[in-house]
Amino acid sequence: MKVAFAQLNYTIGDFEGNSEKIITQILKSKEQGVDLVLFSELSVTGYYPHDLLEKKEFIQKAEDAVAVIAKSCEGIAALVGAPRINENERGKKLFNSAFFLADGKIQSVHNKTLLPTYDIFDEYRHFEPNRAFEVVEYKGEKIAVTICEDLWDEQPTANEFGKDKLYEVSPMEELVKLHPDFVVNLSASPFSYNQEGWRKNVLISKAKKYKVPILYCNQVGAQTELVFDGGSVYIDKNGEIVKELKYFEEDTLVVDTKNIGTKELQKKADYIEKIHDALVLGIRDYFGKMGFKQATLGLSGGIDSAVTVVLAVRALGAENVRVLLMPSKYSSDHSVEDARVLAENLGIQYDIVNIQSAVDEFEKTLAPLFKGTSPGVTEENIQARARGIYVMAISNKFGHILLNTTNKSECAVGYGTLYGDMNGGMAVLGDVYKMDVFKLSRFMNKDGEIIPENSIVKPPSAELRPDQKDTDSLPDYKDLDEMLFNYIELNKSPKEIAALGFEEEVVRRVIRMVNMNEYKRFQAAPIIRVSSKAFGFGRKMPLVARY
Amino acid sequence: MKVAFAQLNYTIGDFEGNSEKIITQILKSKEQGVDLVLFSELSVTGYYPHDLLEKKEFIQKAEDAVAVIAKSCEGIAALVGAPRINENERGKKLFNSAFFLADGKIQSVHNKTLLPTYDIFDEYRHFEPNRAFEVVEYKGEKIAVTICEDLWDEQPTANEFGKDKLYEVSPMEELVKLHPDFVVNLSASPFSYNQEGWRKNVLISKAKKYKVPILYCNQVGAQTELVFDGGSVYIDKNGEIVKELKYFEEDTLVVDTKNIGTKELQKKADYIEKIHDALVLGIRDYFGKMGFKQATLGLSGGIDSAVTVVLAVRALGAENVRVLLMPSKYSSDHSVEDARVLAENLGIQYDIVNIQSAVDEFEKTLAPLFKGTSPGVTEENIQARARGIYVMAISNKFGHILLNTTNKSECAVGYGTLYGDMNGGMAVLGDVYKMDVFKLSRFMNKDGEIIPENSIVKPPSAELRPDQKDTDSLPDYKDLDEMLFNYIELNKSPKEIAALGFEEEVVRRVIRMVNMNEYKRFQAAPIIRVSSKAFGFGRKMPLVARY
Structure with a gap:
């Protein structure tokens, strides 16, 4: 037959x-x-x-x-x-x-x-x-x-x-x-x-x-x-x-x-190539089946937005991707330059908008209410949220769908600002751990440099305060990702994870971060699933609970 | 026994x-x-x-x-x-x-x-x-x-x-x-x-x-x-x-x-009293079980934020609720005044921050990119999102959880700004249709005016452009709510709903709005459920679909 x-x-x-x-x-x-x-x-x-x-x-x-x-x-x-x-x-x-x-x-x-x-x-x-x-x-x-x-x-x-x-x-x-x-x-x-x-x-x-x-x-x-x-x-x-x-x-x-x-x-194919192909298809079908053509996102000069924009260009074409570079006073010169080089390598439209004057205006008008307090997370979030307003303005004005660039490691521990850099119609890397984001960048550069080497090798930073590094508040991504994979994908207990060679106290701190940030993920953009356990409707945790 | x-x-x-x-x-x-x-x-x-x-x-x-x-x-x-x-x-x-x-x-x-x-x-x-x-x-x-x-x-x-x-x-x-x-x-x-x-x-x-x-x-x-x-x-x-x-x-x-x-x-008890008691308990337990005490929200002078703040005060006590009044150039004098009177009736802390200078700063910095375009939804959203930044700043700085004031009618048709007035740790009225929000306000005022009469009787408006009314883009709430209840709670078809006495074209437009806004609700705050079919995990619809 x-x-x-x-x-x-x-x-x-x-x-x-x-x-x-x-x-x-x-x-x-x-x-x-x-x-x-x-x-x-x-x-x-x-x-x-x-x-x-x-x-x-x-x-x-x-x-x-x-x-x-x-x-x-x-x-x-x-x-x-x-x-x-x-x-x-x-x-x-x-x-x-x-x-x-x-x-x-x-x-x-x-x-x-x-x-x-x-x-x-x-x-x-x-x-x-x-x-x-x-x-x-x-x-x-x-x-x-x-x-x-x-x-x-x-x-x-x-x-x-x-x-x-x-x-x-x-x-x-x-x-x-x-x-x-x-x-x-x-x-x-x-x-x-x-x-x-x-x-x-x-x-x-x-x-x-x-x-x-x-x-x-x-x-x-x-x-x-x-x-x-x-x-x-x-x-x-x-x-x-x-x-x-x-x-x-x-x-x-x-x-x-x-x-x-x-x-x-x-x-x-290697698993990184498969993740790459899955994400390209994920973007392409989301847009195609919704009847959209064009995407926008903020390019920070960091690795996550770099990998996201390359995926977007491969899914939708360079002519359909438009980015914003949004420096503040805490952005290193390198960051803007790396983002600019990447945009030019890809041949996509980019604009530079300095967010500082808008941020200053918020801080000025809030000053009477904040008298006697010291700058901290609130002020960092204002920067992230001001950027959120700028990219959404491009999205609303020109009909581009905003792509979110949060990776799974950040999403897990809540390292991101709700209504700021967590904005987006779709979270492209939300099921890809940071170490795999690095591997994706290497895979993308295999036939010639698209993503500037500097975006790959520099220490990850949110650049929301002077000399900030992700490792100020998080373990090294290599360790963090292994703990997270064992907790999220493999559902192991803190003790079992510590037995893999980590300090139990660090493991418990990481797990506490995961559990405490259920509320942020509740409002996150839909995540393209590439693993056996992605954040989203395949992992339903109670928001109000003690565990 | x-x-x-x-x-x-x-x-x-x-x-x-x-x-x-x-x-x-x-x-x-x-x-x-x-x-x-x-x-x-x-x-x-x-x-x-x-x-x-x-x-x-x-x-x-x-x-x-x-x-x-x-x-x-x-x-x-x-x-x-x-x-x-x-x-x-x-x-x-x-x-x-x-x-x-x-x-x-x-x-x-x-x-x-x-x-x-x-x-x-x-x-x-x-x-x-x-x-x-x-x-x-x-x-x-x-x-x-x-x-x-x-x-x-x-x-x-x-x-x-x-x-x-x-x-x-x-x-x-x-x-x-x-x-x-x-x-x-x-x-x-x-x-x-x-x-x-x-x-x-x-x-x-x-x-x-x-x-x-x-x-x-x-x-x-x-x-x-x-x-x-x-x-x-x-x-x-x-x-x-x-x-x-x-x-x-x-x-x-x-x-x-x-x-x-x-x-x-x-x-x-009447169903409105039961909804009232359910929402008070919903707020109280959300805060109590999470270990939070204090709430914040933006008071617009409108009915939704008025009803929400009264519920918050009844759940948490006046000393634990702090509000922001955030007028722009489109806010009527009445709105600020109504909000102020309400805050004083409740004896809660309130501050007034004019959002206009921050909004102007966004528009100024975006002007080169927006050359040749006319103001519209983008600019309205910037206002809503600037307010979102202000209330989240209060939330972050002082540890108050932001309460969202969106009602079910708005949530259904997507009448709200993502990352703006859709912000919040919990959506108090997200399962209450607008007509029931009015009834709740009357119930709250039964022993004396708490919510200013003017907030109840004035035509609902988002106040994001001159003389804007909700009815500019939506049917009257009485009709809208009936269509929505039949579509969402009773799962009726457009034809069956039209047979209740509505123009089929209007019914289809409303249903299209509901279906098109799945993406907004995907990122909405958790909603206290009081009906047989609330938006949230009890109603899972595909985000990308044609129907």
Whole structure:
């Protein structure tokens, strides 16, 4: 059987656009003599629609779209993902389903069994789990249809506590009893750099264990915080990956399940390159799917804004990026010069606005109220917030979306000013630790200096008071990042982290900073997720709590 | 049997404080000859700990706390709520449990069966549902132990689409087979003014249907966005509410299940009074549990900031509230005067800072970049953001938490400036529609004018340009609020809303505003929830989507 993988990029709720994309692919595949086209999970709606699934209009539109797509399936079959109403008396109102379409109509519907609720997943909120298993019989072959998590056995909560637990049922155990010729998996699996191998290992182990080929078709493209990386694969019954589609791009591939041919794999990339590609796609899709073209940000001469602006230019083009250089009396000459050189290297529009006179005006008008107090954080925040006003003025006046440049280390410990440098429509580096920001800058400079060397090597500073350094109030980033990764991604306790070779007192101070700054992150811009645990809706902590 | 209801206010993660509260109540009840003390759901941890439940230290501390509390149960029994590790091979790692404590130790554990995942509830993320049912036998009585949602039959999603569905199982159906003498319910049920009667009706209908008394013990107190209103009740087997505890306050009551005595009910309050009390408690607990005392906000002379400051004074005391009056050249004389009179009526500290010179400085420094453009939203936002800097400066300098004054109507349609008047540690009125803000002001003035009449009767205006009125860009609030309530709380479609008597074009424009401003609400301050559908984590919409 000739099966086409359709690894496409959908927009949530864009039924017209998504259907057109799907139908175009079906018609093109038909010309290629394909028997079955495989799309990804919730392809008709885009993954994940969240509470739009509670709107009856939304469900009606999804149903209508599936009916239209079905009509295009003449002489060819397709498997598309969409929500479907649960007609039973009990349970949730919907199923997360795969529709098998052939002969111009819906032939059968297969519901998702395992509904993830960990990290960024929230499927049990809307969907009822499947408990009935059957295979599709088509052109003499038996096809087991699974949806994403259905291939998992263990609940991926390894970083919490206790032993990993099995899911309540194993869809694969049930389906193999029906002797399928192959298993298809409609997936929407987001990228995380530190779980790269894990997804493939699950697929490989399942193919091996059940001695059945698996055709895994993933969604590609970014949906606000989440970046779906594609990388769909055909795995033979020995657990060998024989075909692999592109990463971070739409891609299609036709395989003949009876004659699979030689290996066609993607070239291996370093994790920094993958983070780079994920962030570029994250920016590009955020803008493209919202209907925006242009970005703005403040260039400080530091590493974070430098890396952010290079990503923005790669995502949107130099002609669509405009920056502001906003020195104050505490800015070093170098900073402005480094920012200027970077802007010129990139060929982007830049303006210089000195913030000092506005800052002075605030301090002057506040002086009667502040009599008898000494300058401190308040005055530092006024500078950061004045810069926030300037970049938002450019954003409002010219329709450029402000990109936030906060990195994950800063975001974790609250090293940033709310309503100041935390402003932005999207936080590009909010899931990238400072040490990885440095690596990204080196990666960007690999074919010639784009980011001035000085921005990379100088000691990080917010430049909000004379001779300020980040290390005045924070541990070295190398240590800080390791503590943070162990606390946030790996959920380790202070004692366990100290045992890695840190002073327990320092560890406890860092963790206290993380916990105390929940209120700042609550109001932060959406963060492009590239790790297994980003700040945002995949990590919900109570704001008012003692811990 | 003498049972004590302990309707207490817990702090999330404060194991020491919560345990002490619980033990004190147990010892006091023992002196009163009580047989069993009934606490609320997850009383040991506070409801709801969210992803703190993923930390092994947190679970260990909860376990230790239950052990300590058990020791205090000599000659008396108690039912407390806490998480508990699921020792089975399959399923989630925890149960949401009620521990029956007597003779100094844990006698039995009863797990929650129905785990809500709608609106603000997210329990299936952490907990495995119970499927085994047994009663507690104690002093010759059989007690059926249920936890909150366990008393529900239908999934409360009436406002979505299709018919209401039953839950997968009915704990009550299972438990009545064991012939309990009464049912206890450990609850954590948050307040929402438009679902007031619904909760009681569910309890009443269950008591009637199964002819069994229900002892419902609710949590009280605010946990950031959620306000738990207490109102615990004893319902006899005829479905009659015989005893009712206080609302929005800690309260305890001892009942003799063999001799229940006369009716003792709370006096009925209007929904506006309830919202008022909920917001006061919301502010008080946010500050108290975070360890803050003082609040600040900008008083504009308008109704929203007026109502907010009165609530703040009632929650924190006049000595702990300090306001800024921040006129610009567009402020009417009346506005400053109205704000000043209000501050004096309340006896709070106020300062006047004219923002114009700072605004002028921004405009002057931006002039070269803005050449050839006309003043508009950008310049209006600069004013709002300059005010944002001033109030945050007071907040930073003196440690006052900034209260946000945005109402739900504005929040819905995006009528507010991000990083400007949307600033704040907590949005007091973010779940109160404008028409209800007016009603709150009348309620506050019922015993004499606190809020100047002029602030109530003048046409609402942001005063960001000459003669600006809210109605320049929005429908009348009466109409707007009705459209919004039907869209947000009732999830109706544009057509259904138009059928209530509005022009469909206006309805669609309003809904477009709601949908387009998801990005602003994403970065908004936490909102005290008083309705069945507040903006915040109970309403998750994709940010990038077409709908």
